[in-house]
Amino acid sequence: MDAIERRLRDRREEHLAQLKSLLSIPSISALSEHKQDIRRAAEFLKEALTDAGFQNAQLMETAGHPVVYGEWLGKPGKPTVLVYGHYDVQPVDPLHLWQTPPFEPDIRDNQIYARGASDDKGPTFLHIKALEAILQEQGELPVNVKFCIEGEEEVGSAHLEAFLNEHQAQFQADLVLISDTTMLSPVKPSICYGLRGLAACQIDLKTANSDLHSGLYGGAVPNAVHALVELLDTLHAPDGTVTVEGFYDDVIELSPEERAEYAKLPHDDESYRKSLGLPALHGEPGYTTLERLWARPTLELNGIYGGFQGEGTKTVIPNEAHAKVTCRLVPGQDPNKILDLIETHIKKHTPVGATVTFIRQDGGYPYLAPYDHPAIQLAADAYTHAYGVKAVFTRMGGSIPVVETFSQLFHKPVVLMGFSLGDENFHAPNEHFSLTNFDKGLRTLCYYYLNLPTALNA
Amino acid sequence: MDAIERRLRDRREEHLAQLKSLLSIPSISALSEHKQDIRRAAEFLKEALTDAGFQNAQLMETAGHPVVYGEWLGKPGKPTVLVYGHYDVQPVDPLHLWQTPPFEPDIRDNQIYARGASDDKGPTFLHIKALEAILQEQGELPVNVKFCIEGEEEVGSAHLEAFLNEHQAQFQADLVLISDTTMLSPVKPSICYGLRGLAACQIDLKTANSDLHSGLYGGAVPNAVHALVELLDTLHAPDGTVTVEGFYDDVIELSPEERAEYAKLPHDDESYRKSLGLPALHGEPGYTTLERLWARPTLELNGIYGGFQGEGTKTVIPNEAHAKVTCRLVPGQDPNKILDLIETHIKKHTPVGATVTFIRQDGGYPYLAPYDHPAIQLAADAYTHAYGVKAVFTRMGGSIPVVETFSQLFHKPVVLMGFSLGDENFHAPNEHFSLTNFDKGLRTLCYYYLNLPTALNA
Incomplete structure (x- = not known):
C-alpha cells in the first residue's frame, strides 16, 4: 500500500496532465455535431486502459454512442468487479458564464475546472489510475476487473440496457462499482446504498x-x-x-439502525425550510425530513x-x-x-x-444495496482510511437509472462510491472537481480494491 | 289598433328596404377601420327616428362610439319608456362560410340574412317602426319614449355606464325596454325577467x-x-x-309559482345530456336543470x-x-x-x-324584474296578442351587463322583449332574422305601447 500511495504522489502531475487531455475533448452527447468528439473521448479511454495494463480494451458499438470496454481477468476464482462510468458530458451553455473555457481545463484554488471534471470523467479516471498503480506496483490486481464506460449517460442511457442484455455474459460480475454520486461534504464521505x-x-x-x-x-x-x-x-x-x-x-420499512444513523447526519429543518423560502415543510407524519426524502x-x-x-x-x-x-x-x-x-x-x-x-x-425500480454486505461495509472503511473520518451511509431521494439497470440485470450489489461534491456545478457553468478528492479518491479506491478479496472472504 | 296593423302590412316592403339599408352598413365596433361605418349607422338611425316623428334626434358622443338619442315627450304626466338597442355588430370572419355577403342583406326562406339582422339592428328597428306607425296613425304616442341606441355593445359597452351617469336626468324613465334576447322557440314567445x-x-x-x-x-x-x-x-x-x-x-329562493311555471317549459334532461356528450348531468340537489341554470x-x-x-x-x-x-x-x-x-x-x-x-x-349584479309588475305582465299579453299562444316567463343563466347598468342606475323595471331565436347565428356566419318575428314583433310592440298607460294605471 505504501509503494502504491508513493507512486500516486510521484505521478500526480502526470495523472493531472492526462486528465486534462481527457477533459479537453468536448464529448457532448446531446449535440450531434460532437459525434466525432464522443469517439475521440472513447478512444482516449481505450488507450488509457491499455496503457494501464488492461486487456481487450475496445470500443463496443451500441445503437448510439460506443461503450468502452477493458478487462483484467488474471485472478480466476477471485471476485470480479464491474466498474461503470461515463465519458459523455453535458452541454456548456451559457458559455459566457464560464470563467475559463469549458474544454480548456484550468487548475485554480486546488480545483480542476472543465466540463465533465466532476461528472463523470474525473471520478471514472480515478478508477483507471488506482488500478494502474496497483497493477504496475504489484504486477497483478487482487480481483478481476471489467470496465463499462458509456457515452450516453447525459442523454438518458437510452441504449445501455439493450446493450448489456446483448452482452450479458461478457459483463457478468460479482459487484458493480460506480463513482458518479456525491459525498455529503468534503469532510463527510458517504456511501449511498439506496435510491428511489x-x-x-x-x-x-x-x-x-x-x-x-x-x-x-x-x-x-x-x-x-x-x-x-x-x-x-x-x-x-x-x-x-x-x-x-x-x-x-410493499414498502420495506427503515430499520432502527438506519433511523439512528440518519438522525446523526447534519441536517437542520429550520435552515432547510428557510433556504427553500417555505412557510413550512410538509410531509408524511412520523418521519424526519431525511427519512421522507430517502426512504418514503x-x-x-x-x-x-x-x-x-x-x-x-x-x-x-x-x-x-x-x-x-x-x-x-x-x-x-x-x-x-x-x-x-x-x-x-x-x-x-x-x-x-x-x-x-x-x-x-416511465417506470424505474428503486434500489437498495444490502446495507451489511461486506462490499458495502468495505467502502466505508476505504473512505475512513483516506479521509481520516468515519464514512456515513446515506440514501438518495432521486433515481439513477443505470443503477437500476445493473441491479435488475445482474442481481448483484451496486456500490456507489462518490467523490464529487454537490456544489461542483455539474450541468452548470464552471464545473469543477476538487483535487483533494482527486488525491483522496485514488487512495480510497486503492484501499478498496486491495482489501476486497479479504472482505468477501474470497 | 286595426289601422296601425294595416299600415304595417301595407308598408312591409318599404320597412324591409329600410332595414336592408341599415344592415348594409358594416358597423363592426371591434375593428377600428370601421369607425366611419359606425358613424354612418348612427346617422342612419338618427334620420330614421326623425322621419318617424321623434324630436331632438342626435348623436351623443361618448369616450367611444356615439349613442343615438331621440325622444317623444308629448304626454307629460304619462309614463316614460326608455328603449335600449345597439347598432354595432360582430366581426364577420370566417367570411367564406357566408352563403351571401354579410353586408348585402338577402331574403330567402322568409329570413333576412345579414350581419346584425338578429343582433340587434333588426329588433331595434322594430321599435322605431312600431312607434312610427302609432304616431303616424294616431298623431301621438300613448306614452313618452326615449331612445338610447349604443354602438359598443359587442365590445362590452365599455363607455355606456359613464355616459348614462353623466346624462342621468336626460335618460330618466319609468321603465326600460330592450329587445336583445331570444324567444324560447318560434311558437313559444317568452319574457326573460331574471339574469344572473x-x-x-x-x-x-x-x-x-x-x-x-x-x-x-x-x-x-x-x-x-x-x-x-x-x-x-x-x-x-x-x-x-x-x-x-x-x-x-342572500339568495332569493324561487317562488312555488315560478317553479311550477318552469316545470311546464319544454326541457328534457336526457336529450340535453346527450346533446352535450355527457355521461351524466351534475348540479345542486333539489333543483331541476332549468332552476339550476336560471335561479341558482x-x-x-x-x-x-x-x-x-x-x-x-x-x-x-x-x-x-x-x-x-x-x-x-x-x-x-x-x-x-x-x-x-x-x-x-x-x-x-x-x-x-x-x-x-x-x-x-370583474363583478356584475344579478337582475330580477318584479315578476308581477304590470309592465312585465303586459309584455306577456302583447306576445299572446301577436303570436296567438300564451307567452311564458323565463330567466337566463347568463348576464347582460347593460341590464344591470340600467337597473343599478335607475332602479326601474327593465323589460326584455326578445324577438330573436337561439339558432339565428348571431356572432357566427349566416346570421339571420325571421320575418315571421319581424311581422309579429311589430304587432307585439304596438300592442305593448298602446296598452301601457292602462296597464300602469297612468
Missing part, C-alpha cells in the same frame, strides 16, 4: 363535447376542472400521506392544466383537464404494481359526469 | 422559491399543485353544492394551471399554481360580498406550507 424508483402517469379527464358557456350551462353540467380537483384530492390526506389503497403495502415513497402532481389560462376572465366551463403524476418509489415497491393501484384508485374515484383516461408512462 | 350576475377572481398559490426536483425534495416539501387541489376541493361538496360559508345566504348561483373553476404541461414526464415539484374562478350570481346576491366570502374561505383553508394571493376581478 419512479412510476409516471398522466390523467386526462373529459366531461362535455366542448367547453361550455358558464352563463348558459353553469350549474347543470359537470366541469372538468372541478372533477379533476375532486379526483386528485382523493390521492393524499391533508397531512401528505398518499391515500391510494395499497400504496405503502411519494405521489407528486408535477403539473395540472385545464381551461382558461390567460389574463383576466373567461366565463367558460372547461370540458378537459389534465394532470401529470410521478411517484418516487422506495425499496420493495414495484412501479408496475403502483401504476395498477393508482389506475384502480382513479377509476374508483372518477366523479359523476366525467370520464378519465389513464396513461402509463 | 357575475363575480370573478383569481387564486395564485405559491410554495417554495422555485420549482424543486422531485427526487431530491419529494416527500419533505409542499407541492403547489397539491396545495391548490386541496384548497379548491374545499369549495364544493361532491354533489355540486358550493361550500363557501354564507354563499347561499355557481362557483365555476374556469381554468387551472401549474407545473409541467408538456409531453412525457418532468419530475418537478411545482412552486406555483393558479386558478381562474367566476361565480354566476342570482338575485339577492352581491358580487362584492360574494368575493369577500370566497376570500375569507380561501384564507381559512390555505394548506400548510402555501401562501395564497387572492385577486378580485
Whole structure:
C-alpha cells in the first residue's frame, strides 16, 4: 500500500496532465455535431486502459454512442468487479458564464475546472489510475476487473440496457462499482446504498363535447376542472400521506439502525425550510425530513392544466383537464404494481359526469444495496482510511437509472462510491472537481480494491 | 289598433328596404377601420327616428362610439319608456362560410340574412317602426319614449355606464325596454325577467422559491399543485353544492309559482345530456336543470394551471399554481360580498406550507324584474296578442351587463322583449332574422305601447 500511495504522489502531475487531455475533448452527447468528439473521448479511454495494463480494451458499438470496454481477468476464482462510468458530458451553455473555457481545463484554488471534471470523467479516471498503480506496483490486481464506460449517460442511457442484455455474459460480475454520486461534504464521505424508483402517469379527464358557456350551462353540467380537483384530492390526506389503497403495502420499512444513523447526519429543518423560502415543510407524519426524502415513497402532481389560462376572465366551463403524476418509489415497491393501484384508485374515484383516461408512462425500480454486505461495509472503511473520518451511509431521494439497470440485470450489489461534491456545478457553468478528492479518491479506491478479496472472504 | 296593423302590412316592403339599408352598413365596433361605418349607422338611425316623428334626434358622443338619442315627450304626466338597442355588430370572419355577403342583406326562406339582422339592428328597428306607425296613425304616442341606441355593445359597452351617469336626468324613465334576447322557440314567445350576475377572481398559490426536483425534495416539501387541489376541493361538496360559508345566504329562493311555471317549459334532461356528450348531468340537489341554470348561483373553476404541461414526464415539484374562478350570481346576491366570502374561505383553508394571493376581478349584479309588475305582465299579453299562444316567463343563466347598468342606475323595471331565436347565428356566419318575428314583433310592440298607460294605471 505504501509503494502504491508513493507512486500516486510521484505521478500526480502526470495523472493531472492526462486528465486534462481527457477533459479537453468536448464529448457532448446531446449535440450531434460532437459525434466525432464522443469517439475521440472513447478512444482516449481505450488507450488509457491499455496503457494501464488492461486487456481487450475496445470500443463496443451500441445503437448510439460506443461503450468502452477493458478487462483484467488474471485472478480466476477471485471476485470480479464491474466498474461503470461515463465519458459523455453535458452541454456548456451559457458559455459566457464560464470563467475559463469549458474544454480548456484550468487548475485554480486546488480545483480542476472543465466540463465533465466532476461528472463523470474525473471520478471514472480515478478508477483507471488506482488500478494502474496497483497493477504496475504489484504486477497483478487482487480481483478481476471489467470496465463499462458509456457515452450516453447525459442523454438518458437510452441504449445501455439493450446493450448489456446483448452482452450479458461478457459483463457478468460479482459487484458493480460506480463513482458518479456525491459525498455529503468534503469532510463527510458517504456511501449511498439506496435510491428511489419512479412510476409516471398522466390523467386526462373529459366531461362535455366542448367547453361550455358558464352563463348558459353553469350549474347543470359537470366541469372538468372541478372533477379533476375532486379526483386528485382523493390521492393524499391533508397531512401528505398518499391515500391510494395499497400504496405503502410493499414498502420495506427503515430499520432502527438506519433511523439512528440518519438522525446523526447534519441536517437542520429550520435552515432547510428557510433556504427553500417555505412557510413550512410538509410531509408524511412520523418521519424526519431525511427519512421522507430517502426512504418514503411519494405521489407528486408535477403539473395540472385545464381551461382558461390567460389574463383576466373567461366565463367558460372547461370540458378537459389534465394532470401529470410521478411517484418516487422506495425499496420493495414495484412501479408496475403502483401504476395498477393508482389506475384502480382513479377509476374508483372518477366523479359523476366525467370520464378519465389513464396513461402509463416511465417506470424505474428503486434500489437498495444490502446495507451489511461486506462490499458495502468495505467502502466505508476505504473512505475512513483516506479521509481520516468515519464514512456515513446515506440514501438518495432521486433515481439513477443505470443503477437500476445493473441491479435488475445482474442481481448483484451496486456500490456507489462518490467523490464529487454537490456544489461542483455539474450541468452548470464552471464545473469543477476538487483535487483533494482527486488525491483522496485514488487512495480510497486503492484501499478498496486491495482489501476486497479479504472482505468477501474470497 | 286595426289601422296601425294595416299600415304595417301595407308598408312591409318599404320597412324591409329600410332595414336592408341599415344592415348594409358594416358597423363592426371591434375593428377600428370601421369607425366611419359606425358613424354612418348612427346617422342612419338618427334620420330614421326623425322621419318617424321623434324630436331632438342626435348623436351623443361618448369616450367611444356615439349613442343615438331621440325622444317623444308629448304626454307629460304619462309614463316614460326608455328603449335600449345597439347598432354595432360582430366581426364577420370566417367570411367564406357566408352563403351571401354579410353586408348585402338577402331574403330567402322568409329570413333576412345579414350581419346584425338578429343582433340587434333588426329588433331595434322594430321599435322605431312600431312607434312610427302609432304616431303616424294616431298623431301621438300613448306614452313618452326615449331612445338610447349604443354602438359598443359587442365590445362590452365599455363607455355606456359613464355616459348614462353623466346624462342621468336626460335618460330618466319609468321603465326600460330592450329587445336583445331570444324567444324560447318560434311558437313559444317568452319574457326573460331574471339574469344572473357575475363575480370573478383569481387564486395564485405559491410554495417554495422555485420549482424543486422531485427526487431530491419529494416527500419533505409542499407541492403547489397539491396545495391548490386541496384548497379548491374545499369549495364544493361532491354533489355540486358550493361550500363557501354564507354563499347561499342572500339568495332569493324561487317562488312555488315560478317553479311550477318552469316545470311546464319544454326541457328534457336526457336529450340535453346527450346533446352535450355527457355521461351524466351534475348540479345542486333539489333543483331541476332549468332552476339550476336560471335561479341558482355557481362557483365555476374556469381554468387551472401549474407545473409541467408538456409531453412525457418532468419530475418537478411545482412552486406555483393558479386558478381562474367566476361565480354566476342570482338575485339577492352581491358580487362584492360574494368575493369577500370566497376570500375569507380561501384564507381559512390555505394548506400548510402555501401562501395564497387572492385577486378580485370583474363583478356584475344579478337582475330580477318584479315578476308581477304590470309592465312585465303586459309584455306577456302583447306576445299572446301577436303570436296567438300564451307567452311564458323565463330567466337566463347568463348576464347582460347593460341590464344591470340600467337597473343599478335607475332602479326601474327593465323589460326584455326578445324577438330573436337561439339558432339565428348571431356572432357566427349566416346570421339571420325571421320575418315571421319581424311581422309579429311589430304587432307585439304596438300592442305593448298602446296598452301601457292602462296597464300602469297612468
